[in-house]
Amino acid sequence: MENQYEAIWKELGLNLENHAGLLGVLSDAYINIYMAQKNRPKGMEYFDFVVSEVHGLRIKEVYEAKESGRPIVGAFCVYVPEELVLAVDGVCIGLCAGAEVGSEEAEKFIPRNTCALIKGFMGFKLAGLCPYVELTDLIVGETTCDGKKKAYEIFNEITKKVYVMEIPNMKGPKGRELWESEVFRFREKMEALSGKKVTVEGLQKGMALVNAKRKALQRLSALRAADPAPISGLDALLVNQISFYDDPVRFTQMTNALCDELEERVKSGAGVAAKGAKRLLVSGSPMAIPNWKLHAIVEGSGAVIVGEEACIGERNFRDLSDENFATVEEGIAKMAGRYLSIDCACFTPNDERLGNINAMTGRLSADGVIHYSLQFCTPYMMEAFKVEKSVNRPFLKIETDYSMEDFGQLRTRVEAFLEIL
Amino acid sequence: MRTLGIDIGSRYIKAALVADGKLISFDRRETSCEPLESCRSILGDMGADRVMATGYGRHLLEVHGDIPTVTEIKAFARGAREFFPACRTVIDIGGQDTKVISLDVEGRVRKFEMNDRCAAGTGKFLEVMARTLGYDLAEFGALPADEEEEVRISSMCTVFAESEVVSLIARGVSRSRIAKSINQAVAARVAGMVKRFPVEEEIVFAGGCAHSPLLRGMLEKSLGKKLFVPSVPEITGALGAALCAVQESA
Ligand code: SF4
Ligand code: SF4
Numbered sequence: 001m002e003n004q005y006e007a008i009w010k011e012l013g014l015n016l017e018n019h020a021g022l023l024g025v026l027s028d029a030y031i032n033i034y035m036a037q038k039n040r041p042k043g044m045e046y047f048d049f050v051v052s053e054v055h056g057l058r059i060k061e062v063y064e065a066k067e068s069g070r071p072i073v074g075a076f077c078v079y080v081p082e083e084l085v086l087a088v089d090g091v092c093i094g095l096c097a098g099a100e101v102g103s104e105e106a107e108k109f110i111p112r113n114t115c116a117l118i119k120g121f122m123g124f125k126l127a128g129l130c131p132y133v134e135l136t137d138l139i140v141g142e143t144t145c146d147g148k149k150k151a152y153e154i155f156n157e158i159t160k161k162v163y164v165m166e167i168p169n170m171k172g173p174k175g176r177e178l179w180e181s182e183v184f185r186f187r188e189k190m191e192a193l194s195g196k197k198v199t200v201e202g203l204q205k206g207m208a209l210v211n212a213k214r215k216a217l218q219r220l221s222a223l224r225a226a227d228p229a230p231i232s233g234l235d236a237l238l239v240n241q242i243s244f245y246d247d248p249v250r251f252t253q254m255t256n257a258l259c260d261e262l263e264e265r266v267k268s269g270a271g272v273a274a275k276g277a278k279r280l281l282v283s284g285s286p287m288a289i290p291n292w293k294l295h296a297i298v299e300g301s302g303a304v305i306v307g308e309e310a311c312i313g314e315r316n317f318r319d320l321s322d323e324n325f326a327t328v329e330e331g332i333a334k335m336a337g338r339y340l341s342i343d344c345a346c347f348t349p350n351d352e353r354l355g356n357i358n359a360m361t362g363r364l365s366a367d368g369v370i371h372y373s374l375q376f377c378t379p380y381m382m383e384a385f386k387v388e389k390s391v392n393r394p395f396l397k398i399e400t401d402y403s404m405e406d407f408g409q410l411r412t413r414v415e416a417f418l419e420i421l
Numbered sequence: 422m423r424t425l426g427i428d429i430g431s432r433y434i435k436a437a438l439v440a441d442g443k444l445i446s447f448d449r450r451e452t453s454c455e456p457l458e459s460c461r462s463i464l465g466d467m468g469a470d471r472v473m474a475t476g477y478g479r480h481l482l483e484v485h486g487d488i489p490t491v492t493e494i495k496a497f498a499r500g501a502r503e504f505f506p507a508c509r510t511v512i513d514i515g516g517q518d519t520k521v522i523s524l525d526v527e528g529r530v531r532k533f534e535m536n537d538r539c540a541a542g543t544g545k546f547l548e549v550m551a552r553t554l555g556y557d558l559a560e561f562g563a564l565p566a567d568e569e570e571e572v573r574i575s576s577m578c579t580v581f582a583e584s585e586v587v588s589l590i591a592r593g594v595s596r597s598r599i600a601k602s603i604n605q606a607v608a609a610r611v612a613g614m615v616k617r618f619p620v621e622e623e624i625v626f627a628g629g630c631a632h633s634p635l636l637r638g639m640l641e642k643s644l645g646k647k648l649f650v651p652s653v654p655e656i657t658g659a660l661g662a663a664l665c666a667v668q669e670s671a
Contacts (some may be wrong), residue, residue, distance in 0.1 A: 408477060409518065413535055416494035420530050 005056045008063055012135065014347050015128035017111045021054065022101065022129055023272035026290055033296045037232055041265070044235050050242050053143040054289075058245065059131045059224060065091050066135055070194045071337060074136040076121065076203055077144055078311045079167055079339055083321060084187055084332075086248070088194035093132050094141065094244025095121055096312075100402040102127030109154050115376045116401040118151045121377075125158065129164040132245070133274035135217035139191055140186075142167050145379055149283045163189060169348060181330065183336040186379030187328075205354030207321050209248045216255035217243060220315060223262045224306045225364050228271025229279065230262040233305025234295045235272075241289035273304040278421050281361050283309035284372035285380045291402060294372055294410070301415050306364040309357050310372075315342055318356070345379035353383065361393060364384045375401045394421055425469035426662030428496065429456060429478030432516035432544070433629070436463045437500075437659035442667060444503075447656045458482055473666035475658050477517065491665045494522055494533050500661030501625040502653035509621035512611060512648070513638070513657070514630035516544045521614045523621065534614045542610040543566050544630050546582070550603045553586050554596050561604075562633025564597055572598060574606045582606075601635070603644045608639035615644060625649045627657035 003009075009016060009043050030051060050058065066072050071090040075082075085092040100116065102123025110122060124130040133139070141152035141164040146313055149164075156162035165182050168175030196202070220239060223230055239258070243251055277292060280298060282305055287294070295305055308314060321338045325331035343353035359368060369391045373380040381399060388395045396417040425447075428435040434456065436448045448467065450459050456478055464472065464486075472481040473489055473497040482488040493513075497520065501511040511522040519542050522533045532606070536542055551561040572594055574582055589599050615624075624646055626637055631654035641648050651657055 226645075409535070411480075412477070412492050412494070413533075416492040416530065416533060417494045419492060 003056075003251045003385050005059060008059060009055070009216075011133060012131050013128060014134070017309045018127055019055070022099075023038050026054075026099075027052070027250075029290060029292070033292050034234065034238070037272070037299075039235065039270075039308045040207070040235060041231055041258060042172045043254070043261045044140045044231075044238075046254045046258075047235070047238055047242055050246055051238070055131055056243075058247075059135070061247065062091055062132070062135050071138065071190070072136045073190075073193075074132060074139045076148065077142045077167075078316045078342060079142050079144070079344070080140045080165065081183055081186060081335060081339065082184070083203065083206040083210050083335055084190050084198065085206050087202040087210050088146075088196045089202075090190065090194060093136065094288075095136075096129070096244070096286060096288035097121040097130070097133060098241075098402065099124075099287035100134075101129055105377055109158075110151060113376050114151070115145075115285075116145045117286065117377075120288070120402065122151060122155065125155070125295070133146070134305075136161065138163055138189070143327055144344065145377070147376070151396075156410070163405060167346070169346070171347060175200070175336070176340060179340060180333055180336040183332055183339070187332060198328055200326070200328055200331065203325075203328055204323060206337065207331070209252075211320045211323065212322055213243060213248050213255075216252045216259065217317040219259045220255060221307060223259060223266060226266040226271070226281070227365065228269070228273055228275040228277065229306055230265040230271050231258075232272045232295075232299055233280075233282070233290060233300055233308075237287060237292065237305075237308060237312070238289075239297050240308065240316070243289070243316070244289075273299075273302070278303035278367050278418055279306045279365060280304070280370045280390060281307045281309060281364060281366040282372050283357055283369055284359075284384070285374040285377045286311040286313075287372070288312060293400070293402070293404070293407070294370070294398065294414075297407070297411050297414050298370070301411065301418055303418050303421075306366055307360050309360055311344070312358070314360065315344070318342075326329045345383045350383065354386060355388060357391060361391060366393065368396065368417065370417070371395065371397045373397075373399045375399050422471065422667070423469045424471045424473065424663045424666040425467050426495065426496065426500075426659040426666065427460060427472060427474050427482065428476040428656070428658035429460065429474065429481060430476045430516050430658075433655070434459050434463065434475050434476075434478075435656045435659040436467060437656045437663045437668065438467050439467060439660070439663040441641075442664070444660055444663075447653060447659065449655060452478070457485055460486075471666045471669075472664040473669070475662040482633055489666070489669065491587055491662055493519060493559070496615055496658040496661035496665060497627055498522050498524055498528065498661065499664050500529050500657035500659070503660055504627075504657065505665060507623045508625045508649070510615065510624040511657075512615060512624065512626050513628035514542070514544050514547075514607070514611060514636075515628050519543050519611055519614065521611070521617075523618050526581070532618055534617055535604060536614070542607050542614075544628070547585060547603070547607060547630065547633075547636075550586060554590075554600050554603075556596075556600060559632070561599070561600055562630075562635050564600055564604075566601070566635055566638045571605055572601045574599075574602050577653060584599050590592070591660050593651050604633070604636050605639055608636060608643050612640060612643035613642045620644065620646065622646060625651065625657075627651055627654045628656040631655075
């Protein structure tokens with residue numbers, strides 16, 4: 001059967017055979033992990049639909065946006081100011097990859113012991129499996145961890161469209177100055193790419209869209225504090241993953257609709273897990289779609305995940321940009337400041353993160369913390385030691401990647417951890 | 422009431438039958454490629470009112486027999502306490518993973534460490550190395566501890582260590598000297614895991630590898646502490662599971 005999107009995939013140069021295989025695996029995983037859950041909110045139907053159309057309808061939309069002249073920008077980090085992309089009427093897409101795909105291809109360019117996220121995005125591109133990468137006009141990298149920095153050089157040789165923002169290592173006055181100038185440089189880049197000027201109205205519109213999305217995600221996060229939890233960690237993680245590639249207006253509207261439903265659940269005391277089920281906070285490296293491994297293990301063992309202290313999670317929406325400004329310069333400066341409040345482990349020192357984790361465990365009444373690092377992700381692996389000392393609750397440290405090899409072993413560790421709680 | 426604990430490991434399935442809180446019999450079979458069959462025949466042979474499964478394959482029985490499970494962490498903690506009521510730390514060097522469990526005064530699991538995914542420092546590692554050197558596991562463990570000087574085995578990866586061993590043999594280093602160095606490397610690694618939390622005594626060395634006097638001696642030396650070994654160390658987990666089943670029905 002000819003898929004209705006096949007023409008687009010072909011035009012984008014995807015490897016159709018591999019691609020069909022990938023979609024098959026994805027949909028099996030989704031059915032096994034997501035559709036098997038009980039008591040899901042009705043509002044998740046929209047997100048199920050978006051996942052099923054991840055390389056379908058959404059690609060068509062982005063394709064049409066591109067046809068109509070809107071610039072398509074891909075990014076790998078929550079430091080990339082989406083507001084500026086939207087200010088010139090662009091489309092911003094998160095390109096992080098959460099599946100082990102094309103590792104062999106990737107290993108021709110990068111070492112085996114590279115974090116799975118980097119290997120994943122290289123692999124997706126090299127195996128001809130990511131329509132989003134092909135649709136982008138610009139791919140924005142950033143100087144965060146060493147693995148990404150070097151990978152962008154290679155990614156640029158392959159795609160010829162990588163632009164790198166310099167992110168400081170420290171947040172002192174010099175670092176702030178550097179970052180602000182980088183955001184201004186990005187504005188020029190966006191203007192050149194789109195042929196449009198960033199205006200006060202444009203910037204305000206971009207900020208309003210992004211802030212509205214963040215507010216909807218904040219609302220979702222706040223609702224997870226209820227006991228029983230009104231939504232599973234798996235579902236909430238999915239909503240967060242989807243926030244990186246869905247249309248922002250529609251996404252915000254549907255997330256708010258989901259939250260309305262969850263509010264009713266909380267009022268009536270309904271939830272996904274039994275009242276008193278063990279509640280866990282997950283903290284650490286980002287979990288890009290379709291990385292559902294840890295959540296599936298934890299929730300398959302009867303506990304519920306109530307928050308993700310991660311970039312695909314709280315770090316993405318904790319703070320809003322200040323929409324009060326009179327000039328573009330003032331607006332950009334304020335926005336740049338907002339970004340520097342993100343507590344990524346690539347910074348030194350990064351003590352804010354410890355405070356933020358403790359605030360989350362308190363607010364969400366978490367019984368314990370699972371620290372999640374992707375293997376070879378030095379920044380988060382190192383910070384795990386500090387986190388363990390500061391959390392004051394039962395703590396489990398996990399290092400893993402996307403493969404299913406260690407599924408049984410992780411399950412034992414997670415279940416033993418739950419037995420302790 | 423008779424309760425049966427069944428510990429489905431990667432190499433062996435161990436079973437322990439408990440009546441009125443006392444161990445009355447036990448069994449051990451190879452896991453084979455039909456673990457479910459082996460389990461069923463043990464279940465049939467031993468006849469119990471309640472069963473509790475543990476170990477790496479525990480979910481097999483949960484899915485196919487509706488049998489409740491505990492993790493091997495909790496089962497080993499419970500079993501070690503039964504053998505040695507003052508136990509505060511458990512070391513288990515199992516077929517595919519090595520665990521160290523720290524207990525509080527009441528015997529509850531406080532913290533645990535497990536090796537990561539590879540076979541480094543596990544029973545499997547010792548077995549492969551013993552085979553490379555032409556020993557069986559019992560001979561391997563019975564080698565005298567001190568007579569020759571050690572050679573250093575730098576790699577704990579099964580694959581690399583194997584080639585290291587082969588090149589040591591080629592250089593003419595004696596078999597027994599290499600064997601001891603391998604045991605020493607495992608002991609150092611496990612001791613490192615133990616020291617990740619404050620070491621409380623008594624320390625119980627459980628699991629099949631505890632049969633090795635050599636490894637036990639080396640671990641005692643690395644830790645500077647005495648280790649207690651159960652009479653049948655390999656059934657510690659199964660016994661613990663059987664006792665957990667008693668608790669659950671109470
Ligand atoms: S963890 Fe750091 S580098 Fe990664 S997305 Fe978050 S802010 Fe960016
Ligand atoms: S997960 Fe860690 S190592 Fe991987 S890209 Fe992000 S910061 Fe770098």
